[in-house]
Amino acid sequence: MEDTMTNRRQFLQAAASLALVPMLPRGILGATSLRTRPSWPQFRDSPLYTAFLDAVAKMRASQDSTKPGSWAYWTNVHANFCPHKKPYFLAWHRGFLARFEAQLRKASGNSALVLPYWNYYEHPLLPAEFRDSSSPLYLRNRTGTDVSGACTLGAFDPGLTNFQRGKTDAFEPAVESAPHNGVHNLIGGTMDNIAVSPRDPIFWLHHANIDRLWDAWVQADDGRHMPARTASYWSGSFSYGPAVSTMKRVSTYTPSVLGYRYDDTALPTSQPSGYAGTLPSxxxxxxxxxxxxxxxxxxxxxxxxxxxxxxxxxxxxxxxxxxxxxxxxxxxxxxxxxxxxxxxxxxxxxxxxxxxxxxxxxxxxxxxxxxxxxxxxxxxxxxxxxxxxxxxxxxxxxxxxxxxxxxxxxxxxxxxxxxxxxxxxxxxxxxxxxxxxxxxxxxxxxxxxxxxxxxxxxxx
Missing domain, CATH: 2.60.120 (Jelly Rolls)
Structure with a gap:
């Protein structure tokens, strides 16, 4: 773990000489169209699939962890800056995905490339492509492949109308606990350690789905609400490492501000067929x-x-x-x-x-x-x-x-x-x-x- 778990000071010093690289997706300001993030089955059958594999392979092969063109850079950013069990868990990760997605486009040379999401409420088995040992999506140390048991519906209860941690009946801590944590735990291996979990390619599809569920929660309305854009809650910026520009918190308010949308923004209404509906003894x-x-x-x-x-x-x-x-x-x-x-x-x-x-x-x-x-x-x-x-x-x-x-x-x-x-x-x-x-x-x-x-x- 020590080779990637550089301490914060070493990580910052290693890339301090790099210029800030603006990596906002095209279409943030004055956009007339948005890129659409699809679910994995649709993405796998699309022309973008090959570009995605190529980009992942290139980034995983890069050995310079101080540059955003390497997979290790993003693992270190997550280890040094991510907030878990803290305010802005959802917002910080939304910006994290956007910055990483922009780097995927750069690595692939395809400006249309997007991050797909893994909708485990419909397809709870780890996609076969991530279990293929010849694929750049493969990681050998996973423990489980079925995340049905993580797919609870509690976070989508109509009674959870507040957003941020610290409020009663809040969505953010609920969705972080389940399904987010459960998916990390059931996949296991690298995924069950916050310090290195982005090493696993499935991490990115998992978090894209969590981001999608946040967007779905907002769009479901029925009394659900976030702090207003003008609220002090959105003051300040997020950091994604010294080689990438910071992002204003308010830029993560909706996916459209960052230039994308999801092809499905409906809240889950049922659990996978493999989900145990009754408690064990x-x-x-x-x-x-x-x-x-x-x-x-x-x-x-x-x-x-x-x-x-x-x-x-x-x-x-x-x-x-x-x-x-x-x-x-x-x-x-x-x-x-x-x-x-x-x-x-x-x-x-x-x-x-x-x-x-x-x-x-x-x-x-x-x-x-x-x-x-x-x-x-x-x-x-x-x-x-x-x-x-x-x-x-x-x-x-x-x-x-x-x-x-x-x-x-x-x-x-x-x-x-x-x-x-x-x-x-x-x-x-x-x-x-x-x-x-x-x-x-x-x-x-x-x-x-x-x-x-x-x-x-x-x-x-």
Missing amino acids: IQEAFASPLPVQGASLGGLGGLALGAQSTRVRIPLTVEGRNRVRSLATAQGQGATPAGDALRIVLDGVSLTGAASQGGYFYKILLNLPSTGLTQPEQTYLVGTLGPFEVSVARHARMMAGAGMAAMQAPVRIVLPAQDVLGRIWPEPLDALTLSFVRVATDGAPQGDAVVIDRLWMETD
């Missing part, structure tokens, strides 16, 4: 209770997650139960508790052996009824946990100054649970349970995969 796990102290409402010490879905019960004191009911009531009645919210904290999270290669993840559901789903899954879903989420947390620590050692160390993962409280209210809340529901593809590890040293519930 869930075993009860027992761990040592943690003392209630500080912001903690109660928790457990020592939990290993393996091939079996697992449920744990969080013991609450009388004061803790009252606090949870108060938060749930306020949220359920449409109020946002000022300066106070419920969070799930997973501490000392690590991966075991081959589990770091992915092919699996866990949906984390709060107070899922023991009899199974009585409401849509999104009602109970607080997030996902797998190798990709662990890599995101490790990467954040490394970028904060902890160094390369952070990429192997146990991490803390915090999951906001306040929205879920509002959705399950007024169901009884005398106890809190967490269900870790395993989702896996062929090739996933069968033994213990994720170890959590401690977990607890807390409020401000």
Whole structure:
């Protein structure tokens, strides 16, 4: 990993002498026509397919990671600048794709070339062309090929009308968790590590689909809204490395500003035929209770997650139960508790052996009824946990100054649970349970995969 994970200072210094290269697609200003990004099956049968293969092969063969004509340049940009579990996850990646797409055109010599997208809601199997070892689209270390299990519909629930992270009922964090993280986890290999995931050519088609789903969410309307173009939210710029010009945040407001559109902007309404519509059996796990102290409402010490879905019960004191009911009531009645919210904290999270290669993840559901789903899954879903989420947390620590050692160390993962409280209210809340529901593809590890040293519930 070290050959591509140059630290931020080295990466910036290596290309500091390069002039900024404006790489905006044709048609940004005064455009009368837009390039159309198609789905993979249509793209594969089009005249642009050969140009795409040639461009990918040329960029992957380039050895100079300081120049945008090399594949490694874009991997390093993602490692050094991408925001995951932060504001602008969607907007930054939209600009990232646009800059990369422009470089593909340059490498191919074809000004009409566009990035296709992988619509896994309709075609959940990794396209055959990416599994052909003679193709420049091939990468040998993938673990899984079927991402049906990542294709939930929660992010497209009509109740998610806000856009940005930090708001209640927000689309951006929901779609990042599912399907985005799940697809990274199930493909596995390079894809389940944020620091190197763009090495895999399927990364680009996956993110083009996430970008398309964002556009579809906006166009679906029905009360869904983003901050106005004039809002301070869009002030500032995004960086895509020293060899490429920055991009104003507001330029990512819609695809048309960047000169493209999608051939299909309908929100998914169904899951793939291979998607498991019912939850598997869930075993009860027992761990040592943690003392209630500080912001903690109660928790457990020592939990290993393996091939079996697992449920744990969080013991609450009388004061803790009252606090949870108060938060749930306020949220359920449409109020946002000022300066106070419920969070799930997973501490000392690590991966075991081959589990770091992915092919699996866990949906984390709060107070899922023991009899199974009585409401849509999104009602109970607080997030996902797998190798990709662990890599995101490790990467954040490394970028904060902890160094390369952070990429192997146990991490803390915090999951906001306040929205879920509002959705399950007024169901009884005398106890809190967490269900870790395993989702896996062929090739996933069968033994213990994720170890959590401690977990607890807390409020401000």
